[in-house]
Amino acid sequence: MSTALSVLLDATLITLVLALASFGLAIIFGLIGVINMGHGAMLTLGAYFTWACMETGIPFVPAALLAALGVGLLGLALEHFVIRYFYDRPFDTLLLTWGFFLITTEIIKIVFGTDFRSVANPLRGGWDLGVIEIPIYRGAVAAFSLLVILATGLVLFRTGLGIKIRALIQNREMASLLGLNIGLTYKLVFAFGAFMAGLAGALLTPMMSIDPYIGNIYLVRAFFAVTVGGIGQILGGTLIGSFLIGGTETVFALFSSQALAQTIVFALAILVLRFRPAGVLAQR
């Protein structure tokens, strides 16, 4: 009984962590249709920036925020100087964001070296609930993830800004006729997606050792999570998708190695997407 509960807990925590890591991608892909292959690099940058900030004595939370801001600004620059000329060419944005990943990773290697770094866990210990124990930090991140998703939902569906953004997505031409500044909106969305990726990377640092490629583990997982969930359904889709991808991987990993579990999950995701290209939550 306790094993089942702890598996469920594990799956939930992993789902929410994956959802957080995928959120930046979901925003950018879902709202402006760009496949950000540099998403993993943004995650990695968030982690490294956090580490660097903490090395200078800044405590964890401000460091994470600073890191996220840094990555957000970088995303803004990327959008302004490169991406915005290629919105009508999805293949090019794919390749260019991949180029961003290549260049960023090499710069990280040059600046920080390839040794593993680590960041101390700011919330050590576990929350003992008798039957199960929730690691405090992981729990906090999971809760935060949920918070972010709900908050974004609120903004998108209950505020003027959110309505404008959604209108833009539905109908670009119409939106520009209504006087919405398309360019600015796209910038905002892209920068926010980058910010979220950086933040996710920052928050993940206490849970793993940092190397130049940690973000990339999440890249394909995030893509599948977002697409299986349903690209247009940024909130629900990301959650459901993360559950399907992250949760099932956890379950499979009980019976086989981590590597094989991931392979099976990817294969299943490919299968699902072939039959339901718009994702699980898509409107017919």
Place this chain on the structure above:
Amino acid sequence: MTPLIRTEGLTKRFRGLLANDSIDFAVETGTVRCVIGPNGAGKTTLIAMISGHLAPTAGRIWFEDQNVTDLPVARRARLGIGRKFQTPTVFDNLTAYENLELAALGAGRAAAARSHRIAEVLELVRLSDQAWQTAAALSHGQRQWLEIGMLLANDARLLLLDEPTAGMTAEETHATGELVRELAQRLNLTTIIIEHDINFIRDLQAPVTVLHLGRVLVEGSFEEIARNDQVRDVYLGNA
């Protein structure tokens, strides 16, 4: 004589908008038919269902006595249904020759027969001198002809032309009219043309079908249509 193409109760509904409402429409082999109507009348929708790009909500489509309603686009193309889209859809970065070559490949001819056919078509659509120019470098009117040429090279027997003279000069429009007539008379090809250019339609001297709000309003010769009060009202917005 059985018509080459015939629709039976063809209907298309888009989530609340009834684009085509139970249309019965038929065109005889070797003839030209003009389809006109104000914007939003459902002309392109009808064509799209015949070519297979849109699935009907209800109704059936018969091509040479064969029920093609559920056949995919490529299959219908192989049967002989060719469509020229509203905006010229050609291979921009390939030469005119290469465009026609692909079309001819689609018709499945052997190499020698292919080059002969391509030369023929180039002549027909007045692009012999432009064979080695990329499609993107051609004028708008020439691109329309190229697309029509592709249908010919593809051995299409039913040509669905969606606004072929849009963006053409008067001279080009006249030449297009001659081309269409020649295709019908000399090559026994069947052509359905969606058009807005009244002069072009008049010169074509072909039967006209008027669509309005997704239904066939009236059919007849150009003179009959031009005299028809209902048609006039529809175009002037009184209907």
Place this chain on the structure above:
Amino acid sequence: MSDQAATTRMGPSSPHALVWLSEPVLALVVFVLLALLPIFLPGYVIYILPQYMLFGLMAMSLVLMWGFAGMVSFGQAAFFALGAYTMGLVMKAGGPINPGYIGLLLAALVGGGIAGLVGYFLFSAGVRPTYFVLVTLALSIMMEQIAVSQSQITGGWNGMYIDRLSLTFGRFGAVSLYDDAPMYWFVLPIMAAIYFGLRALVRGRFGKVLAGIRENEDRLISLGFRTPLWKTAAFALSGALACFAGALYGTHASFVAPSLGGVLFSTEVVVWVAIGGRQSLLGGLLAGIGVASLSNFLSAITPQYWQLVLGVLFVVTVLFFRGGIAGVLGRLVERHAGGPRA
């Protein structure tokens, strides 16, 4: 909409005196030079060059998918590694018939078969081209993970050792490829033959239809083509080629490890082909050989900066030089020949 480059080199070339600069002639010159190389250069180069030639073959498989069919694949290395592992397993199994031959044949079949199945599965459903790219990326990850996890078969992280194959000709004896020179002379003609074979293929009907798919798939469908079948054929061929090259690589390098099939290597191939010229078989081939050689040479000195330069070059080619080096050279030739298709 698939990836479209700004220029095409299809169709009859202009009847001009500069035909001696045409691609196949250039290729022939390069191959002859390569053939003469062992006379002048030291042993190490002769040892390592066949591996880069095989990388070049893998690059050509990507040119077929990307430049001709318009679909980037981030998974060619997955097939490459698959071929190496297949060869390794077959060589280990031994048998009455030359396992080296069987390995090569099996690799091509397995690569073509898997690519064909995956391709048909995806294309018949009309999946978006960008989604196809993601699937190939996933394939690379999956290949690496399988290689790592099935360690009883593959040796896991430690990799697998593979014997060098020898050429047996039945009653006519055998030639061992254990030494550098014979192996070099074995791989070079194969590479040349595959280059010319592919070139003939893409200049014929197959290449033309793929170009149509790349330029405007909807138009091609409206002309009666069953594009999913053509795309599947292209992917199957590229998979077979990459797998075959991998099998040869395995028996040459005598070793294969999971990272050979992973994402990093797969994307390196994309970088090579982008720089060499995605629409040029020769460009891809030479970029594969050249960049890999340079990487090997420079990584001893300055690995990070070289990779950074490659990354920047990659972005620059995507932004400004869609045709890569081959495209730039081609335009230069055209300008001096008095304009395109005079």
